[in-house]
Amino acid sequence: MTLAADAPRTAPSTEQRLSPADRNLIGLLVISTFVVIFNETVMSLALPRLMSDLNVSAATGQWLTTGFLLTMAVVIPATGFVMERFSVRQVFVAAMGLFSTGTLIAAAAPGFGVLLLGRVVQAGGTGVMIPLLMTTAMSLVSPGSRGRIMGVISIVISVAPAIGPTVSGLVLSRLSWRWLFLVVLPIALLSLALGAWKVRNVTTPRRAHLDVLSLVLSAAGFGGLIYGLAGLGESGGHAPVAPWIPVVVGLVALVLFVRRQRALQRGRGPLMDLRVFAQRSFTVSVLVMIAGFMSLFGALILLPIYLQSVHGLSTLAAGLLVLPGGLAMGTLSPLVGRLYDRFGPQPLVLPGTVVLSAALWLLATVGPETSTALVVLFHVMVMSALALMLTPLMTSALGSLPADLYGHGSAVISTLQQVAGAAGTALFVTVLSRTTAAGLAGGADTVTATADGVQAAFVWGGVISLVAVVAALWVRRTPAVP
Numbered sequence: 001m002t003l004a005a006d007a008p009r010t011a012p013s014t015e016q017r018l019s020p021a022d023r024n025l026i027g028l029l030v031i032s033t034f035v036v037i038f039n040e041t042v043m044s045l046a047l048p049r050l051m052s053d054l055n056v057s058a059a060t061g062q063w064l065t066t067g068f069l070l071t072m073a074v075v076i077p078a079t080g081f082v083m084e085r086f087s088v089r090q091v092f093v094a095a096m097g098l099f100s101t102g103t104l105i106a107a108a109a110p111g112f113g114v115l116l117l118g119r120v121v122q123a124g125g126t127g128v129m130i131p132l133l134m135t136t137a138m139s140l141v142s143p144g145s146r147g148r149i150m151g152v153i154s155i156v157i158s159v160a161p162a163i164g165p166t167v168s169g170l171v172l173s174r175l176s177w178r179w180l181f182l183v184v185l186p187i188a189l190l191s192l193a194l195g196a197w198k199v200r201n202v203t204t205p206r207r208a209h210l211d212v213l214s215l216v217l218s219a220a221g222f223g224g225l226i227y228g229l230a231g232l233g234e235s236g237g238h239a240p241v242a243p244w245i246p247v248v249v250g251l252v253a254l255v256l257f258v259r260r261q262r263a264l265q266r267g268r269g270p271l272m273d274l275r276v277f278a279q280r281s282f283t284v285s286v287l288v289m290i291a292g293f294m295s296l297f298g299a300l301i302l303l304p305i306y307l308q309s310v311h312g313l314s315t316l317a318a319g320l321l322v323l324p325g326g327l328a329m330g331t332l333s334p335l336v337g338r339l340y341d342r343f344g345p346q347p348l349v350l351p352g353t354v355v356l357s358a359a360l361w362l363l364a365t366v367g368p369e370t371s372t373a374l375v376v377l378f379h380v381m382v383m384s385a386l387a388l389m390l391t392p393l394m395t396s397a398l399g400s401l402p403a404d405l406y407g408h409g410s411a412v413i414s415t416l417q418q419v420a421g422a423a424g425t426a427l428f429v430t431v432l433s434r435t436t437a438a439g440l441a442g443g444a445d446t447v448t449a450t451a452d453g454v455q456a457a458f459v460w461g462g463v464i465s466l467v468a469v470v471a472a473l474w475v476r477r478t479p480a481v482p
Contacts, residue, residue, distance in 0.1 A: 017142075017145075018140065018141065018145075021200070022140045024198065025088075025136065025140070025198070025199060025200070026133075026136065026137055026140065026141075026149065028191065028194055028195060028198065028199065029092070029129075029132065029133045029136060029137075030133065030152055030153065030156060031191060032092070032096055032129060032188075032191040032195065033129040033130055033132075033133045033153075033156045034155070034156045034160050035099075035184060035187050035188055035191065036095075036096075036099050036122070036125060036126040036129050036188075037126065037129070037130065037156055037157065037160040037161060038160040038161065038163065038164050038167070038184075039099075039103075039122060039126065039164070039184055040068065040126065040160075040161050040164065041161040041162075041164030041165060041168075041300070042164040042165075042167060042168045042180050042184075043064050043065060043068075043119075043168070043180065046168055046172060046177045046180060047061045047062070047064075049172060049176075049177050050064070050112075050115075050177055053176075053177065054111060054112045054115070056112050060112065061112075062230075063116055064115065064116060064119050065230070066227065066230045066231075067116055067119055067120050067123070068119050068120070068122070068123045068126075069123075069226050069227075069230060069418060069422060070223050070226060070227055071120050071123035071124055071127065072123050072126060072127040072418055073219070073222040073223045073225075073226045073415070073418055073419075074127075074218070074219040074222070074223055075123070075124055075127030075128060076127045076128075076131065076222075076411055076414045076415045076418065077215075077218040077222060077271065077272050077411060077415050078210075078215060078218070078271060078411075079127065079128050079131040079132070079407065079410070079411045079414070080131070080271070080272055080273060080407045080408035080410075080411040081208050081210055081271055082128065083131065083132065083135055083407040084205065084206055084208040084407060085205055085206070085207075085208045085210075086205050087201040087205050088132065088136055088199060088200075088201060089195070089199045089200060089201050090201075090205075091128060091132050092132060092195045092199050093192065093195055093196050093199070094125075094128070095125040095126075095128040095129050095132065096125060096129075096188060096191055096192040096195055097125070097192060098121055098122070098124045098125030099121075099122050099124075099125030099126060099129075099188055100125075100185065100188040100189050100192050101121055102117075102118045102119065102120070102121030102122030102123070102124070102125065103118065103122055103181050103184055103185045103188055104118075104181075104185060105117060105118030105121060106118030106119060106122065106181045107178050107181035107182050107185060118181075127414075130153075130156070130157060130410070130414045131407060131410035131411050131414050132410075133153060133156070134153060134394070134398060134406070134409075134410035134413070134414075135406045135407045135410050137149045137150070137153060138398050138399075138403075138406045138410075139403065139406060143399060144341055145341060146341070146395050146399060147336075147337040147338065147339070147340030147341035147391060147392070147395050148334065148337040148338050148341060149337065150337055150340075150391050150394050150395040150398075151333040151334040151335070151336050151337020151338070151340070151391040152333065152334060152337065153391075153394065154333045154336075154337075154387070154390040154391045154394060155329070155330050155333045155334075157390065157394075157417070158296060158329060158333075158383075158386060158387075158390060159326050159329050159330040159333070161297075161300065162296075162300060162322070162325065162326035162329065162383065163323060163326045165300070165304060165319045165322065166319040166320060166322065166323045166326070167319075168180060168319065169315050169316040169318070169319030169320070170316065170319070171183065172315070172316075173315075173316045208269060209264075209268035209269050210271070211260070211264055211268070211270070211271050213260060214257065214260050214261065214264065214270065214271035214272075215271060217253050217254075217256050217257035217260060218253075218257050218271060218272065220249065220250065220253035221250050221251075221253035221254035221256075221257045222250065222254070222415060222418070222419065223250065224246040224247065224249040224250025224251075224253060225246070225247060225250030225251065225254070225419060225422070226250075226418060226419060226422045227246045227250075228243040228244065228245070228246035228247030228248075228249075228250060229243070229247065229419075229422040229423050229425070229426040230422055230425070230426065231243035231246070231426075243426075257272075258274065261273070261274050262274065272408055272411060272412065272415075273405055273408035274412075275405065275408075276401055276405055276408055276409045276412055277412075279400040279401060280474075281396055281397065281399075281400035281475070281476055281477075282397045282398075282400050282401060282409065284471055284474045284475055285345075285393040285394070285396050285397035285400075285475060286393075286397055286412070286413065286416060287467075287468075287471045288349065288353065288389065288393055288468050288471045288472055288475065289389075289390065289393045289394070289397075289413065289416070289417070289420070290416055290419075290420040291353075291420075291464050291465060291467055291468035291471070292356065292386050292389050292390060292393075292420075292468060293416075293417050293420035293421055293424065294420045294421070294423055294424030294427070294461075294464055295356060295360060295382065295386070295424065295461050295464065295465060296382075296383075296386055296421070296424070297420070297421035297422075297424040297425050298424035298425060298427065298428035298457070298461055299360075299363070299379065299382050299428075299461070300322070301425050301428060301429060302428050302429075302432065302454055302457055302458070303318075303321075303322055303375070303379060304318045304319065304322065305432070305450070305454070306366065306375070306450070306451070306454045307321055307322075307372065307375070309446070309447070309450045310367075310368055310447055310450050310451050310454070311368075311372060313372075321372060321375070321376055321379075322376075322379060324376055324379070324380055325376070325379040325380045325382065325383035325384075326383060328380045328383050328384050328387070329383040329384065329386060329387045332384055332387035332388070333387045333390075333391055336348055336387055336388055336391045336392065337391045337395075340391060340392045340395055344392075344476075344477035345392035345393065345395070345396045345475050345476070345477055346472070346475050346476065346477075348388045348389070348391075348392045349388065349389050349392050349393060349472045349475045350469075350472045350473065350475070351388060352385045352386070352387075352388030352389035352472075353385070353389060353465065353468040353469040353471075353472040354385075354469055355381055355384065355385035355388065356381075356382060356385035356386065356389065356465050356468065357462060357465035357466060357468070357469055358381070359378050359379075359381035359382045359385060360382065360458055360461040360462040360465050361458075361459075361462040361465075362378045362381070363375075363378045363379075363382075363454075363458040363461070364455050364456075364458035364459045364461075364462055365455065366378070366451070366454060366455065366458075367451045367455070368447050368448065368451050389468075389472075392475070393475070394413065396475060396476070396477060397409065397413065398410065398413075399477075424461075427457075427460055428457040428458075428460070428461065429457070431453065431456050431457040431460055432450075432453040432454060432456070432457045433453065434453075435449075435452055435453035435456040435457070436449045436450050436452065436453035437449075439452050439453065
């Protein structure tokens with residue numbers, strides 16, 4: 001993605017301020033991306049209502065989430081190509097048009113099949129928005145101010161999915177599941193209209209080769225991996241298709257995908273440019289981010305289960321109790337961005353990983369007698385630690401790349417975020433399910449067995465966090481690459 005010839009720009013200096021037009025553009029992208037990412041988890045509490053209203057089984061209903069994730073897995077790896085080939089305005093209008101159309105289809109769905117179609121169409125637009133936002137921000141914002149902007153973007157990536165279940169619980173306590181879409185639709189349509197009117201072409205598209213074989217391999221690789229991991233997470237290892245089969249197929253396809261990209265690098269150009277991993281700062285930052293996203297999505301799935309099954313809280317109450325963590329992260333992220341611009345990544349990332357590890361080990365001690373206030377405190381620690389980590393990591397990773405690789409770097413980060421989320425969910429829920437089943441088989445009551453399962457799952461989260469602590473020692477700020 002290159003800067004437009006009719007709007008020439010020099011490499012931004014550390015003192016350069018955004019023009020009002022650039023601020024408005026990034027602001028519109030931030031709001032639009034928040035809406036589409038929030039929608040990713042809004043269905044998490046609606047499954048029982050949908051099973052009853054649409055007369056479907058839990059296994060069928062889970063496809064509303066699995067289908068969404070699979071579509072994202074197919075779309076995101078291709079966004080590097082999309083952003084090279086088309087302008088910001090074209091990509092934005094297409095993405096928000098798809099999302100708005102999918103939301104309308106889902107809201108009016110007469111049955112499960114049409115509802116699933118709506119979710120898939122939504123996901124087609126959602127998959128493009130985060131890479132578009134990251135790439136545009138990196139292209140327009142000066143290196144000395146990128147932390148501030150990436151702090152806002154980290155709110156979109158992590159807080160939006162965190163508050164999805166809370167909003168879902170509030171809506172479902174009073175209204176039908178259709179209102180989960182009807183509430184979002186006017187905002188999506190307004191964003192689309194403003195984008196069609198206001199978004200200008202700040203980039204110049206260039207001819208880019210779309211390798212169909214790479215697209216097929218990426219779909220099989222990332223899609224197979226996420227489908228298999230989702231199967232583990234949804235069923236604790238008892239999916240209709242053994243989850244290890246799509247995981248193995250996905251891993252084989254990914255090996256072939258990487259080989260194909262390396263071959264295309266010497267020719268017409270890859271679908272996903274893997275030269276981003278040649279930058280040590282990018283690779284190390286992404287490794288720490290993977291551990292962070294595994295912890296985030298694992299905690300998002302485990303804590304509501306714990307609060308409802310062990311403490312006997314309602315869905316709405318459980319959703320409200322995880323809200324303070326999301327609010328803490330949303331409050332801290334902009335501040336962390338400003339601190340990054342001043343001090344760099346390591347003074348933030350290293351303490352963040354230590355606090356994250358401590359919080360996960362503390363969560364590994366919760367039981368039936370643990371007060372909900374203490375659980376909320378531990379969750380706030382997790383989300384605050386992630387606020388310290390994600391903004392510096394994303395800024396450091398993308399800032400180490402040359403401008404022509406921003407789109408591919410954003411696509412890699414967004415893809416691995418989805419894989420890490422699926423892996424975290426699969427790991428935590430599988431450990432929870434198997435430990436709970438073993439406890440029940442040994443004669444424990446349901447509450448005790450579930451609490452033991454939650455503790456075991458968070459122990460694994462604590463182990464993963466130790467990897468993040470060690471990797472954080474190598475996180476460094478690198479000079480901006482022209």
